[in-house]
Amino acid sequence: MTVLECKNVSIRYKTGDLKSIGLKDYVIGKLTGKYKVTEFWADKNISFSLEKGDMLGIVGTNGAGKSTLLKAVTGIMIPTEGEVVARGKIAALLELASGFDPDLTVRENTYLRGALLGYTKKFIDEKYNEIIAFAELQDFQDYMFKQLSSGMKSRLAFSIACLVEPDIIILDEVLSVGDEGFKDKSAHRIKSILARGVTGVLVSHSVQQVRDLCNKCLWLDHGKQIAFGPAYVVCNAYSAYLFSDKNPDYLPKNEEELYEASNRFRVAWRLGVKEKAAKLNPPNETETKRIKRLLGIVDNMTPEERKVIQDEIDKR
Amino acid sequence: MLNKVKRYQFLFTELVKRDFKKKYKGTVLGVIWSLLAPLLNVLVLALVFTTVFKRGQEHFIIYIFSGTLVMSFYTECTQGCMRSLMQNASIFTKINVPKYLFMMSKTIQAFINFSLTFILFIVFCLIDGISFGPHMLTLLYPVFWLLVFNFGVGMILAAMFVFFRDVEYLYSVFLTLLNYVSAIFYPISIIPEKFQWLFKLNPVYDYIYYIRTVVIDGVIPSLETHLLCAGFALVFLAIGCIVYKKCNHEFLYYV
DSSP: OOOEEEEEEEEEESSSSSSHHHHHHHHHHHTTOOOOOEEEEEEEEEEEEEETOOOOEOOOOOTTSSSHHHHHHTTOOOOSSEEEOOOOOHHHHHHHHTOTTTBBBBBHHHHHHHHHHHHHHHHHHHHHHHHHHHTOOGGGGGGGGGGSHHHHHHHHHHHHHTTTOOOOEEEOOOOOOOHOOOOOOHHHHHHHHHTTOOEEEEOOOOOHHHHHHHHHEEEEEEEEEEEEHHHHHHHHHHHHHHHHHTGGGGGGGGGGHHHHHHHHHHHHHHHHHHHHHHOOSSSTHHHHHHHHHHHHHHTOOOHHHHHHHHHHHHHH | OOOHHHHHHHHHHHHHHHHHHHHHHOOOOOHHHHHHHHHHHHHHHHHHIISOOOOOOOTHHHHHHHHHHHHHHHHHHHHHHHOOOOOOHHHHHTTTOOHHHHHHHHHHHHHHHHHHHHHHHHHHHHHHTTTOOOGGGGGHHHHHHHHHHHHHHHHHHHHHHOOOHHHHHHHHHHHHHHHTTSSSOOOOGGGGGGGGGGEEEEEEEEHHHHHHHIIIOOOOHHHHHHHHHHHHHHHHHHHHHHHHHHHTHHHHHOO
């Protein structure tokens, strides 16, 4: 059953109007006919659908339109074109630490945030101690929110948001919160939520995280949908693109190119593994440099050489 | 609808609590300011107009107080609503909540303040020897419509403020003007009779006029005043709702 579906979603921002120029310039611009609104499509024709239990990773460089797309999925924004169909209760964990009130105490903020997320008073009364304990803020309950460290703020936000038992969960860069100990705890909490069979969407700058947690992946670039498919394929192609210093030539244009790009990366990876096993890898070489070098080797291979390695991978 | 109300009831009370707490955060006297500020305000006006301008009529303090009572509720509420969307931008750009709740919460917070001032007003009436009777209950009528009116105006302003920030400055000039044309500290008899009807077009004056008629004159105002009070409130509420509905999904792009 399809739980979440985006159909040709496009979101347009307007720039150059009132917001940036003020009333006076607006009126003058209107009168002289120089007034112009420039449009900017944060997302253009994004389509994907998720079945129950699917976990979607969204990858892309900064400004690709990932967060904007999430806003459309959660209903905060209405898409300019297209539609989002969601079946079930959505819980969104977006940019957690913002939206708290600096002048209220931790306790007051907990209740306020809970209310904003749609919990009932009874529910928060019951869970309050659990929230504070999970956030490790027992000694700070009556501190003003602005007195907390940024790590503490994010921990509190995460703890409140994770109480939900949603059908669809939206995670925007939330797994990089707090110190190492808390990161483990939060990753564990997320995994246990996911284990209940919820459908999820995760935005992350860590490709590794997407590989670990997701089975599907959507790749956006400057608002355009580059690829949607199995997580490992898209992640491979995306990694290859990143290691090519974001050379636009490495953006796959169709499914065939996507799989080709993914294969190229896998072959390079395989070469790296072999190199390491044979202790042939140059010492003091950074990971980035190494993969770049390996990708270079792959590009210079003959199709026959490449076939050999590919078969090796397929056998494993 | 009922489900919705129930769903957001807790959020609404939390928002009102927050706005109320924040208002007096860091003050020594806290909520006492809700009583003290209007009290001092009235005393200053009364002092200025009775001693400096040598103006004195019967129940002059009550006359001024009824004016400032309405005016300060109107000012606080509309200005609060106007800024509420911007102030809460960091919330509604991250969490899917109905934005009108922020304006409602400001309205209720201003109304609580108004109620406290109103109690003070009643005390002043008692001291000043105003006769109390069942007719005083009709005061609920203008108060209710004033509340509705303020909310309506507040919604319009909030939407305008999101789109043009200049509104804040324009509006504060407008409020100064309104303060002078609402006959708060002068009787309208100082204006030539043929222009006096213009005052009726000022909703704020209509609410003040209603309260004065009941409290000072001890009679219930004419049907016309009743209709004006309700009419202005409903018109502005309707415009406010239309504007809100139209712009609801646009706010996000401008904050």
